[in-house]
Amino acid sequence: MIDLTNGKPLKVIFLYTIPLLMGNFFQQFYSFIDTLIVGRTISVNALASVGATGGLTGLVIGFAQGMTSGLTILTARKHGAGDIRGVTKSFASGIIISFFITIVFTLIALLIAYPLLKAMQTPAVLLHDAFIFLEIIFAGIFAFVGFDFLGNTMRALGDSRVPLFFLIVSTILNILLELVFILYLHMGVAGAGLATVVAQAITMIVLYFYIRRKIPYLILSRSDFKIDMDEIKELLKVSLPMGFQSSIIAIGSIILQFMLNTLGADAVAAYTVAGRVEQIATLPALSFGISLVNYTAQNLGAKKYSRILDGVKKGIMMSVISSITIGAILILFGKNISHLFMNGSETHVLNLIQIYYYFNGSMYFMLSILFIVRYTLQGLGNQKAPTIAGIAELIMRVFASIVMIRFFGFYGAAMASPLAWIGSVLVLVSTWRIEWNKLSKMKDGNVEIPEEVIE
Numbered sequence: 348m349i350d351l352t353n354g355k356p357l358k359v360i361f362l363y364t365i366p367l368l369m370g371n372f373f374q375q376f377y378s379f380i381d382t383l384i385v386g387r388t389i390s391v392n393a394l395a396s397v398g399a400t401g402g403l404t405g406l407v408i409g410f411a412q413g414m415t416s417g418l419t420i421l422t423a424r425k426h427g428a429g430d431i432r433g434v435t436k437s438f439a440s441g442i443i444i445s446f447f448i449t450i451v452f453t454l455i456a457l458l459i460a461y462p463l464l465k466a467m468q469t470p471a472v473l474l475h476d477a478f479i480f481l482e483i484i485f486a487g488i489f490a491f492v493g494f495d496f497l498g499n500t501m502r503a504l505g506d507s508r509v510p511l512f513f514l515i516v517s518t519i520l521n522i523l524l525e526l527v528f529i530l531y532l533h534m535g536v537a538g539a540g541l542a543t544v545v546a547q548a549i550t551m552i553v554l555y556f557y558i559r560r561k562i563p564y565l566i567l568s569r570s571d572f573k574i575d576m577d578e579i580k581e582l583l584k585v586s587l588p589m590g591f592q593s594s595i596i597a598i599g600s601i602i603l604q605f606m607l608n609t610l611g612a613d614a615v616a617a618y619t620v621a622g623r624v625e626q627i628a629t630l631p632a633l634s635f636g637i638s639l640v641n642y643t644a645q646n647l648g649a650k651k652y653s654r655i656l657d658g659v660k661k662g663i664m665m666s667v668i669s670s671i672t673i674g675a676i677l678i679l680f681g682k683n684i685s686h687l688f689m690n691g692s693e694t695h696v697l698n699l700i701q702i703y704y705y706f707n708g709s710m711y712f713m714l715s716i717l718f719i720v721r722y723t724l725q726g727l728g729n730q731k732a733p734t735i736a737g738i739a740e741l742i743m744r745v746f747a748s749i750v751m752i753r754f755f756g757f758y759g760a761a762m763a764s765p766l767a768w769i770g771s772v773l774v775l776v777s778t779w780r781i782e783w784n785k786l787s788k789m790k791d792g793n794v795e796i797p798e799e800v801i802e
Contacts, residue, residue, distance in 0.1 A: 417586030427648025599744030636718025643726025
C-alpha cells in the first residue's frame with residue numbers, strides 16, 4: 348500500500364495513479380471488447396442496440412458506482428488519521444448501505460427498462476436486442492456495486508495494485524466468456540451482457556475473500572454490522588450526492604440519446620463507437636482525478652493541508668499534459684482506430700465518428716481540469732459544488748440535445764460533451780478558489796499512522 352500522506356506529492360500521485368489508470372483501462376476494456384465483438388461478429392445494428400442502452404446503464408449503474416466511491420471517502424479519511432476501528436466500522440456500514448440500495452435499484456431498473464427504451468424512441472430495428480441486453484445488465488447490478496465497493500475500499504487504504512490485478516482477471520474472463528456465448532452458443536447481444544455480469548460477479552467474490560485473508564481489520568464479525576445511525580448518516584451524506592452527480596450526468600446522456608435516435612441507426616452506431624474509444628482516451632484524466640479523492644481525504648485526515656494544495660497543482664499539470672497529447676492522437680488517428688469496430692467499409696459512420704473526435708479531442712484538457720477539481724472537492728467533503736456542477740453539465744447537455752441537434756444534426760451531438768465540460772468547470776473552479784484560500788490559512792498538523800494500517 349502507498350502512504351499518500353508522505354513523500355513528494357508528484358511522485359506519490361503518479362505511482363498511485365499508474366495502477367489505477369491500468370485498472371480503469373481494463374474496466375473500460377469491457378465496453379471496448381463488447382462493442383468490438385458485437386460489431387464484427389453480429390452486425391452494426393446489434394452494435395447500435397448495445398449503444399442505445401448506454402444512457403440507461405449510466406443512469407443506474409453510474410449512480411451505484413458513484414455511491415460506492417463516496418462510501419470509501421470516509422474510509423480514506425479514517426486511514427489517514429490512523430483510526431483502525433473507524434476504518435472497520437465504515438467498511439461494515441458501507442456494506443449495509445450497498446446491500447439495501449442494490450436491492451432497490453435492481454427492482455426499479457428491471458421495471459422501467461422497456462418503457463424508457465420506448466420513450467427514448469429507440470429505433471424499432473434496435474429495440475428488441477437493446478431490451479435484452481439492458482435487462483441482463485440490470486439484473487447484475489449487485490456484481491457491479493460489490494466489485495466497485497471492494498475495489499474502492501482497497502484504493503482508499505492506498506492500494507491501487509490489487510484492484511488492478513482483479514480488473515485484469517475480470518477483463519480476460521469477460522472476453523473468453525463473450526467469445527463462447529456469442530460464437531459458440533450463438534446467444535447474440537444477450538451473450539455480451541451475460542459475459543460481463545458473470546465475469547464481474549466471479550471476480551467480486553474472489554476479491555472479497557482476498558480482503559478477508561490479507562487485511563485483518565476488515566474481517567467483520569456480527570457485531571460490526573450493528574447499525575450505527577450516526578455513521579450511516581455520515582456515509583450517506585457523502586455517498587448519495589456522488590451517486591446523484593453520476594445520475595444527473597446520465598440523465599443528460601439519456602436526453603441526448605433520445606434526440607440521437609431521431610438521426611437514425613448510423614448516427615447511433617457512430618456515437619457508440621466514438622464513445623467507447625473516448626472512454627479509453629479520457630482514462631488518464633479520470634484516473635488522476637480519482638487519485639485526488641483518496642490523496643485529499645488521507646491528507647485531510649492527517650491534517651496536511653499544504654500538501655493537499657501542492658498535490659492539486661501537480662495533478663493538474665500531469666493530467667492536462669496527458670489529455671492534450673491524447674486528444675491530438677485521437678484527432679489524427681481516431682478514424683483508423685474506429686474502423687476496428689466495423690465489418691465493412693461503413694464510410695458514412697466513420698465520417699460521423701471523425702466529426703465527434705474533432706470536437707471532443709480538442710477539449711480534453713478542459714475535462715482533465717474538471718476531474719481534478721471535482722474529485723478534490725469531494726475528497727474534502729464538499730458535495731454541494733460538484734452537485735451544482737453536475738446540474739450545470741445536465742443543462743448544457745439538454746441544450747445541445749434540444750437545440751444543437753435540431754439545427755446542426757450530428758454536429759450538435761458532437762458538441763454536447765465539450766459544452767457540458769465548460770459549464771461544469773465554471774462552477775467548480777469558482778468554488779475551488781474559496782477552498783484554496785481556506786486551506787492556505789490552515790495550520791498543518793501531524794498524525795502518526797499505525798504501522799499495521801500502512802502494511
